Structures are given as structure tokens and as C-alpha cells.
Amino acid sequence: MAPAGLFPIGLVGCGTVGTGVVRILQSSADLLAAQAGQSLTLRHVVVRDLTRARDVDLSGCAVSDSLDALIADPSVQAVVHVVGGVEGPRQDIVRLLQSGKDVITANKALLCAHGDELFELARSLGRTIGFEAAVAGGIPIISTVCTALTANRILAIEAILNGTSNFILTRMLDRRQIYDDVLREAQQLGYAEADPAMDVDGTDAAQKLAILAKLAFGTAIPFDRIARQGIQNIDLQDLLAAADLGYRIKLLAVARLMTERLEVSVQPTLVRADRSIAMTSGAHNFIAIEGDAVGVLKLAGAGAGRLPTASAVVADLVDCVTGRAACTFQALLRLQQRNPLPLHPSADIARRQYLRFNVADRPHVLADIAHVLGRHGISISSVRQDETEDSVDGTGVARLVILTHRAAEGCLQAADNEIDCLDSLRGPRIRMPIAD
Amino acid sequence: MAPAGLFPIGLVGCGTVGTGVVRILQSSADLLAAQAGQSLTLRHVVVRDLTRARDVDLSGCAVSDSLDALIADPSVQAVVHVVGGVEGPRQDIVRLLQSGKDVITANKALLCAHGDELFELARSLGRTIGFEAAVAGGIPIISTVCTALTANRILAIEAILNGTSNFILTRMLDRRQIYDDVLREAQQLGYAEADPAMDVDGTDAAQKLAILAKLAFGTAIPFDRIARQGIQNIDLQDLLAAADLGYRIKLLAVARLMTERLEVSVQPTLVRADRSIAMTSGAHNFIAIEGDAVGVLKLAGAGAGRLPTASAVVADLVDCVTGRAACTFQALLRLQQRNPLPLHPSADIARRQYLRFNVADRPHVLADIAHVLGRHGISISSVRQDETEDSVDGTGVARLVILTHRAAEGCLQAADNEIDCLDSLRGPRIRMPIAD
Ligand SMILES: NC(=O)c1ccc[n+]([C@@H]2O[C@H](COP(=O)([O-])OP(=O)(O)OC[C@H]3O[C@@H](n4cnc5c(N)ncnc54)[C@H](OP(=O)(O)O)[C@@H]3O)[C@@H](O)[C@H]2O)c1
Ligand SMILES: NC(=O)c1ccc[n+]([C@@H]2O[C@H](COP(=O)([O-])OP(=O)(O)OC[C@H]3O[C@@H](n4cnc5c(N)ncnc54)[C@H](OP(=O)(O)O)[C@@H]3O)[C@@H](O)[C@H]2O)c1
Numbered sequence: 098m099a100p101a102g103l104f105p106i107g108l109v110g111c112g113t114v115g116t117g118v119v120r121i122l123q124s125s126a127d128l129l130a131a132q133a134g135q136s137l138t139l140r141h142v143v144v145r146d147l148t149r150a151r152d153v154d155l156s157g158c159a160v161s162d163s164l165d166a167l168i169a170d171p172s173v174q175a176v177v178h179v180v181g182g183v184e185g186p187r188q189d190i191v192r193l194l195q196s197g198k199d200v201i202t203a204n205k206a207l208l209c210a211h212g213d214e215l216f217e218l219a220r221s222l223g224r225t226i227g228f229e230a231a232v233a234g235g236i237p238i239i240s241t242v243c244t245a246l247t248a249n250r251i252l253a254i255e256a257i258l259n260g261t262s263n264f265i266l267t268r269m270l271d272r273r274q275i276y277d278d279v280l281r282e283a284q285q286l287g288y289a290e291a292d293p294a295m296d297v298d299g300t301d302a303a304q305k306l307a308i309l310a311k312l313a314f315g316t317a318i319p320f321d322r323i324a325r326q327g328i329q330n331i332d333l334q335d336l337l338a339a340a341d342l343g344y345r346i347k348l349l350a351v352a353r354l355m356t357e358r359l360e361v362s363v364q365p366t367l368v369r370a371d372r373s374i375a376m377t378s379g380a381h382n383f384i385a386i387e388g389d390a391v392g393v394l395k396l397a398g399a400g401a402g403r404l405p406t407a408s409a410v411v412a413d414l415v416d417c418v419t420g421r422a423a424c425t426f427q428a429l430l431r432l433q434q435r436n437p438l439p440l441h442p443s444a445d446i447a448r449r450q451y452l453r454f455n456v457a458d459r460p461h462v463l464a465d466i467a468h469v470l471g472r473h474g475i476s477i478s479s480v481r482q483d484e485t486e487d488s489v490d491g492t493g494v495a496r497l498v499i500l501t502h503r504a505a506e507g508c509l510q511a512a513d514n515e516i517d518c519l520d521s522l523r524g525p526r527i528r529m530p531i532a533d
Numbered sequence: 534m535a536p537a538g539l540f541p542i543g544l545v546g547c548g549t550v551g552t553g554v555v556r557i558l559q560s561s562a563d564l565l566a567a568q569a570g571q572s573l574t575l576r577h578v579v580v581r582d583l584t585r586a587r588d589v590d591l592s593g594c595a596v597s598d599s600l601d602a603l604i605a606d607p608s609v610q611a612v613v614h615v616v617g618g619v620e621g622p623r624q625d626i627v628r629l630l631q632s633g634k635d636v637i638t639a640n641k642a643l644l645c646a647h648g649d650e651l652f653e654l655a656r657s658l659g660r661t662i663g664f665e666a667a668v669a670g671g672i673p674i675i676s677t678v679c680t681a682l683t684a685n686r687i688l689a690i691e692a693i694l695n696g697t698s699n700f701i702l703t704r705m706l707d708r709r710q711i712y713d714d715v716l717r718e719a720q721q722l723g724y725a726e727a728d729p730a731m732d733v734d735g736t737d738a739a740q741k742l743a744i745l746a747k748l749a750f751g752t753a754i755p756f757d758r759i760a761r762q763g764i765q766n767i768d769l770q771d772l773l774a775a776a777d778l779g780y781r782i783k784l785l786a787v788a789r790l791m792t793e794r795l796e797v798s799v800q801p802t803l804v805r806a807d808r809s810i811a812m813t814s815g816a817h818n819f820i821a822i823e824g825d826a827v828g829v830l831k832l833a834g835a836g837a838g839r840l841p842t843a844s845a846v847v848a849d850l851v852d853c854v855t856g857r858a859a860c861t862f863q864a865l866l867r868l869q870q871r872n873p874l875p876l877h878p879s880a881d882i883a884r885r886q887y888l889r890f891n892v893a894d895r896p897h898v899l900a901d902i903a904h905v906l907g908r909h910g911i912s913i914s915s916v917r918q919d920e921t922e923d924s925v926d927g928t929g930v931a932r933l934v935i936l937t938h939r940a941a942e943g944c945l946q947a948a949d950n951e952i953d954c955l956d957s958l959r960g961p962r963i964r965m966p967i968a969d
Contacts, residue, residue, distance in 0.1 A: 376807075
């Protein structure tokens with residue numbers, strides 16, 4: 098058993114987040130002890146590759162490439178598990194909980210896929226799972242929803258939850274750069290994953306939104322029910338055209354209560370340039386959460402990165418020591434037992450839209466598109482057609498930007514399908530809602 | 534004793550905040566029970582004037598104009614105390630703690646004056662004091678500092694903590710209105726107190742800053758050590774001149790670590806118009822808090838008002854039920870035992886400044902002022918002199934706006950004193966720092 102005054106901990110994974118946790122445990126040891134009432138002492142570190150050099154000093158603890166020694170050590174009551182992937186981490190965390198340890202994870206993919214099952218296991222074993230770092234990194238949005246806003250019925254969440262795609266969108270506009278160049282830069286800066294697909298296609302943001310919405314609305318949202326669109330097809334001209342109209346394009350994650358049904362989506366959206374969410378720049382995250390008592394509360398800060406993410410992980414660790422984690426986790430489990438809300442069929446949601454097509458520059462193309470829209474009851478509020486410089490097959494390619502009045506998503510999708518069959522289309526088209 | 538499943542509570546004060554608490558307890562009873570695991574049941578309400586009509590239904594509980602019945606009821610474990618003033622609330626809260634009850638207060642004046650003593654009493658009795666609502670109303674800044682940012686050494690707090698003065702400053706500029714008219718409107722809207730002196734002279738913001746800084750930096754800040762300046766002398770022309778230069782004037786509350794010393798001030802400050810703190814409008818509050826791990830975290834929302842403030846009070850109440858309040862309060866007490874930081878002598882702090890004088894429009898006035906500044910080593914970066922329309926004593930009155938390069942506060946104060954002796958000054962002058 099641990100000597101009184103020491104709180105031994107384990108760490109599984111020692112990459113970006115893991116080394117950040119080690120760094121904070123070492124550099125802020127006194128402050129943490131003052132707050133926790135015990136000294137947080139790193140006893141075990143588990144990694145995949147024992148030969149890899151780490152940017153932190155692990156000399157004081159047992160380093161292993163297996164969980165066994167950690168599991169076998171009864172003095173360790175809490176383990177930080179910061180490894181990506183789903184199946185491996187799931188099995189690890191099950192073992193850790195079963196061996197009587199509280200777990201802290203930053204893995205949103207895991208929680209989105211298996212959160213319910215892991216929470217239930219923790220409950221049945223009298224253990225806790227902390228996951229503040231899994232959503233919006235250093236921004237304390239999980240504790241805000243679970244503890245600060247307990248007096249509120251949550252009405253809406255509108256957020257920027259993926260730093261990489263926000264970095265790309267801001268940088269393209271600020272520096273007039275094209276998508277591929279900025280994506281490469283994001284990878285070099287360590288914002289984007291080596292395979293950045295889940296960042297830019299909205300998967301990462303949707304996983305985080307699912308976790309948040311479950312807590313805020315007591316409603317499990319199957320991942321595939323989240324209307325989801327990425328930023329891959331947005332080009333610099335789209336950003337400039339939106340800016341001209343007084344908007345910024347942001348990858349918005351939205352969960353909103355509408356007449357007792359829940360609308361959930363992740364999609365690039367035009368938001369007025371003077372709103373604070375529009376001004377979220379670089380790799381930062383932003384969350385506006387509306388409660389029936391508090392009104393709109395806004396939080397902004399670093400949504401990822403080594404130390405900001407580790408800041409959230411270590412706060413969860415302190416909560417384990419003080420006993421707060423147990424209180425919070427019990428409340429969270431009770432919260433999840435509420436009556437779930439039905440999801441709002443996305444086909445019913447009506448919004449203004451930004452449509453952009455690259456089309457063969459020949460007669461009738463605009464008329465063809467306008468006819469399709471008209472047939473589906475979608476009315477056009479403005480049109481802008483510019484000749485683009487490159488011509489692909491001898492005929493010029495024109496760029497067509499159409500803003501519509503409010504139209505239902507179902508009608509828009511039906512129109513999309515017909516437009517996609519027009520042979521005058523050149524390259525990917527894009528459609529984005531305009532936030533009112 | 535209370536039957537299992539019921540958590541009986543008391544309420545002292547049933548004005549703006551108190552009625553908000555009653556409203557939330559009634560309208561969100563199910564949600565609160567789900568989170569707390571017990572039903573929060575209002576058993577006693579104590580007011581001053583029993584004949585006064587209240588905008589809420591108190592039929593289910595004992596209403597009294599004395600604390601005695603509440604104190605005598607051992608089933609009540611937690612009491613919400615939302616009464617203004619200092620001495621009366623202090624005595625009440627001492628009695629409530631001594632009778633074994635946890636207390637929740639929104640009273641920043643009380644905590645600023647007697648927080649240490651009350652916290653120590655609560656500690657010795659094994660009770661807790663919740664005070665989330667005392668700073669920034671509905672924004673969970675106390676829990677952010679005490680629980681979410683435990684892994685961080687706090688480096689700086691920069692905040693708008695008084696909704697009334699922010700409302701006045703925003704409204705004057707937006708509507709080109711004069712101070713007195715907007716102040717009256719703020720009173721009518723219920724933002725300003727009947728006696729709004731403490732709102733506009735910086736007292737209220739300084740009280741809140743003292744509470745926050747104590748938690749964030751572990752350093753008690755005697756109220757009179759906070760450099761404090763109000764907004765009373767700011768006129769519409771100042772706001773317009775600042776806007777012309779690309780700034781907004783905001784009543785900023787700042788606590789900042791500088792070379793291991795703490796700088797603390799509340800004063801109107803010119804901040805660049807494109808910063809999010811500058812865009813905080815109306816009665817909203819804003820807090821940017823910088824930690825060494827998380828970077829800058831920003832929170833914005835309703836800093837006062839009936840339901841937002843009650844939202845924070847009820848969250849504290851749920852924390853009492855779940856046991857989280859006890860964990861947090863223990864951690865907070867430990868946190869306060871850190872080595873206090875010395876305060877930065879304000880005389881040493883060097884910043885750019887906005888100076889405005891109304892002066893007799895006659896020769897040498899500008900030269901006289903410039904000479905005084907020069908003698909104190911204060912160098913001028915720009916000057917603007919406009920003839921004002923009204924002339925007071927036959928001679929015209931000119932408006933002189935001087936921006937300085939960085940200058941130390943001590944030199945500026947010495948210059949202020951000399952300038953105040955110049956007989957060409959007409960009416961109050963103003964000096965405000967420019968945030969870089
Ligand atoms: N990076 C961020 O800013 C951030 C923010 C929020 C959440 N997260 C989440 O935090 C988790 C970790 O992210 P990261 O960025 O720190 O990842 P990373 O830099 O790739 O590090 C992953 C670490 O896990 C270790 N590992 C892999 N498989 C393992 C196994 N089977 N057993 C033990 N260790 C194993 C790796 O060991 P080797 O070093 O030996 O290969 C490496 O140290 C992910 O779920 C991620 O989504 C990250
Ligand atoms: N209003 C806000 O937005 C806000 C926000 C944050 C913090 N606060 C703080 O919250 C506290 C209450 O503010 P408030 O705006 O709710 O004040 P308020 O509207 O003036 O209400 C004060 C209440 O206290 C009662 N009261 C006064 N003396 C009493 C006594 N000796 N015993 C029992 N009850 C007594 C009054 O009773 P009667 O009704 O019978 O006169 C009234 O119901 C203050 O400390 C304030 O600074 C307020």
C-alpha cells in the first residue's frame with residue numbers, strides 16, 4: 098500500500114499527451130500536492146516501444162511495454178490512459194477498471210464507440226472514468242456541462258471542436274493559401290494527425306459532439322445519425338466569397354433542441370464575421386452552450402496540444418485524489434438515465450444555403466441548375482458567376498455561387514442528387530448552410 | 534430528520550437572486566433530483582418584510598422574518614443566503630455554520646471583507662461555503678479556477694466583472710448617448726443598483742477580483758491595495774476618440790504575475806477593438822485566465838441577473854448534495870495556504886496612456902502640460918486638440934487628447950498632481966492605460 102500522503106499513479110501511453118502529463122506532474126508537483134492533499138507520484142509508465150527516446154525523465158518509475166506490472170500493483174488507484182485507437186484501449190481500460198483502478202482517458206473515438214459500456218462497467222465496479230481531455234482539450238467543457246450547469250436544461254450547443262480544420266480554414270483565408278499547402282503545414286506543426294482524414298472529414302468533431310450531447314441532453318446519439326460534412330472541398334475562393342458577404346466558414350458542431358427533438362450536425366457553415374465563434378482562429382476551439390437559466394455561456398481556448406490537453410488530464414487526476422471524481426461520476430451516471438430525446442429528422446431542417454458549382458461555361462447551365470432548385474421549391478436569393486482562369490477541356494470553367502432563401506434539407510438533398518447528374522458539372526460542388 | 538431521498542434546504546433573502554433560486558428549484562425539480570440523487574426541497578424562506586409580494590410561490594415552505602426556525606431545523610443541511618450588505622449577512626452566516634449547515638452565498642462584498650474568517654470557521658466546523666455566484670454570476674469561474682485549472686500555475690486574469698459599467702460603456706458608444714442617460718436606463722433595466730456608486734466606481738469589480746485572485750494566486754489582496762478607478766468621468770467623446778484609434782474602453786479587472794510579483798488593478802482601459810474582451814457588450818462579463826499549461830482560457834456570459842446568478846447558486850446546492858462541495862472546499866482551503874506573492878508596486882508598472890483634458894483655450898496650455906509630462910520623463914506619441922462647442926466663461930474650452938509612449942505609473946501620478954494644479958484645467962481630466 099502507498100505510504101500516507103503519496104498517491105501513486107500509472108500512465109499508459111507516453112506520446113504527445115502522455116509526455117505532457119509527465120511534464121506537469123514533475124514541474125507542478127508542489128502545487129498539485131497542495132490541491133490534492135497528497136503527492137501525485139508516477140509509479141508505472143507503459144509504452145509500446147521501449148527503445149523510443151522520450152522527451153521526459155522517467156527515471157523514477159517502472160517503464161514497461163505491458164500492463165501487467167501496473168495491474169498487479171494495488172497501490173496504484175488511478176491510471177491515465179492516453180493511447181489512440183479503439184479496440185486496444187477498450188481492452189486495457191476494462192482490465193484497469195477490473196483491477197480496481199480509476200481511469201482517465203482523452204480518447205474520444207473510444208468513448209464515442211464504447212462509452213456506455215465502459216461507464217456501466219465502472220459503475221458496477223465502483224470506479225470512475227475521467228474524460229475532460231477527450232472533448233475540446235484544455236477547455237473544461239465536460240465539467241461545465243456535468244457540474245457547473247446542473248441547474249440548467251441545456252437548449253443548444255454550437256461549437257468548433259476540431260483544431261486542425263479550424264487552423265486550415267483560418268490560415269487559408271488569412272494567407273490566401275490553398276488547402277493542400279495549409280494541411281501540410283498543420284501536419285508539420287503537429288496539429289493534424291499523420292492521417293488527417295478524421296480531422297478534416299468531421300469525424301473527430303462528431304465524436305466529441307456525441308460525447309457532449311449525451312451529457313447535455315441525456316440522449317445517446319448513434320454516430321451515424323450525426324449529419325456530417327468535412328472541409329475537404331472548400332477552396333480559397335469559397336472562403337473569399339463568404340468573407341465578401343460578411344461571413345466566415347467554420348466547421349460547426351451543433352446540437353440543438355427544437356420542439357423537443359434534437360438536431361445534431363457537424364458541417365462547414367457560414368457564420369457572421371462579427372460573432373465570437375467566427376473569430377476563433379488557428380487551432381483553438383470554441384463552445385457556446387445555452388441553458389434555460391444561464392443563457393449563453395461561451396468558452397474558448399486550446400482544444401488540443403501537449404500541455405493544454407495534459408492540463409485537463411491532470412485536473413481529472415486531482416479530482417480522483419480529492420474524491421470529487423467519484424461524486425461527479427455518480428451524478429453523470431444518474432444524468433444519463435434521463436428520457437432520451439428523439440432526433441430531429443435532418444430532412445425537416447430549413448436553412449439558408451451557400452451553393453458553389455464549377456460548371457462548363459456554356460449556355461443553359463445556370464438555367465439548368467436554377468430549374469432543378471425551382472422544382473424542389475428552393476428559391477434563390479442571389480447568384481454570382483465568375484469566369485475561372487483555367488479551362489479544362491478547351492471550354493472555359495465558370496464558378497457559380499448561389500445563395501438560397503431558407504429551404505428544407507430534404508429538398509436540398511433531392512436537388513443535390515439531380516444536380517450531380519448534370520453533365521456540365523466540373524469537379525466537386527459544395528453546399529453549406531448559413532447560420533442566422 | 535429528512536426522509537431518505539429528500540434534501541431539505543433553506544433560503545435567506547428572496548429578492549432578485551432568491552426568487553430566481555425558487556424558480557429554478559420548482560421548474561427544474563426533476564432534472565435537479567436526477568443529478569443530485571435526492572430531491573432538493575425548499576423548507577424555509579427568511580425575508581425582511583413578510584408583507585411584501587413575491588413573484589414566486591412559497592406556499593410549500595415556512596416563511597419567516599427570523600433565522601430562528603431555520604436554525605432550529607436539523608433536517609436542513611444547506612442554506613442559500615442571498616442578502617446584500619456585510620455585517621448582517623456575516624452574522625447570519627456565522628450562525629448558520631455554527632448550527633451545522635453548509636452555506637451558499639452570492640455576496641462578494643461580504644467575502645471580500647470577511648472571506649478568510651468565514652472560510653476558517655467553516656473549516657473548523659467541517660462545513661462548506663459555496664460562492665460560485667459571487668463572481669461573474671452565471672459564469673463558472675470559481676469552479677474553473679478551483680477545479681478545472683488545478684494543473685496550472687495561473688499567470689494572469691484579465692476580466693470584465695461588472696455588468697452595469699460594461700452596459701454603460703457599450704450603450705454610450707452604440708447609441709451615442711451621454712453617461713447620465715445610460716446610467717438611468719441601466720437602473721430601469723435592473724442592472725445597476727439603486728445606488729450604483731459601487732458599480733461605476735470599480736468597487737464591485739475590485740471585490741470580485743480580490744476573491745478570484747486569492748484563489749488563483751493564493752495571495753490575499755487587501756482591498757485598498759487594488760489600484761482602482763471608475764468610469765464616472767468617461768464621456769462620449771472619449772469613447773469616440775478611442776474608437777477612432779481602433780480601441781474600445783472597458784473597465785478591466787486585471788491580476789497578473791510579473792517577475793514573481795502580483796499586479797492588481799481595476800481601471801478603464803483602452804483595448805484593441807478586435808479582441809474578444811473588447812467585444813463583450815451590454816451587461817455581459819468576460820474572463821480571460823492564463824495558466825502555464827492550458828494557455829489562455831476565455832469565458833463569457835451573463836455576469837448578473839436573476840436566473841443566471843441563480844444558476845450558479847443552484848449548481849453549488851447540487852454540489853452540497855453530491856458531496857462535491859466538501860471535496861472542493863477542502864482543496865480550496867489547502868490552496869489558500871500557499872506562500873503569498875508580494876504585490877507589484879503600481880508605481881513601477883509602465884504602460885502607454887490615454888490622457889484627456891478639457892482646458893481653457895488660450896496660449897501655452899498645451900505647452901504647459903507637455904512640459905509637466907516632459908519633466909517626468911513621459912514622452913508624447915500623439916496629440917489631438919479639438920475646440921469644444923460650449924464655452925464656459927467666455928473663453929472657449931478645448932479638448933486635448935494626448936497619447937503617451939510607455940511611462941511608469943509613478944511618473945504619471947506625479948505628473949497628474951502637477952497638472953491638477955494648472956489653472957487652465959476645466960472640469961475632470963481622465964487618464965487611462967492602453968493595453969498592448
Ligand atoms: N494530441 C492531442 O492534442 C490530443 C488532444 C486530445 C485528445 N487526444 C487523444 O489522446 C490520445 C493520445 O493521443 P497522443 O496525441 O498523445 O498520441 P501519440 O502522440 O501518438 O502517443 C500515443 C502513445 O501511446 C503509446 N501506445 C500505443 N499503443 C500502445 C499500447 N498498446 N500500449 C501502451 N502504449 C501504447 C505510444 O507508445 P510509443 O511511443 O512507444 O509508440 C505513444 O506513446 C488519443 O486518443 C488522442 O485522440 C490527443
Ligand atoms: N442581482 C444580481 O444579479 C446579483 C448577482 C450576483 C450576486 N448578487 C448578490 O446577491 C445578493 C442578493 O442580491 P439581490 O440582487 O437578490 O438583492 P435584492 O433583490 O435586494 O434582495 C435582497 C433580499 O434580501 C432580503 N433581506 C434583506 N435583509 C434581510 C434580513 N436581515 N434577513 C432576511 N432577508 C433579508 C430582502 O428581503 P425583503 O424582500 O423582504 O426586503 C430581499 O428579499 C447580494 O449580495 C448581491 O451582491 C446579486
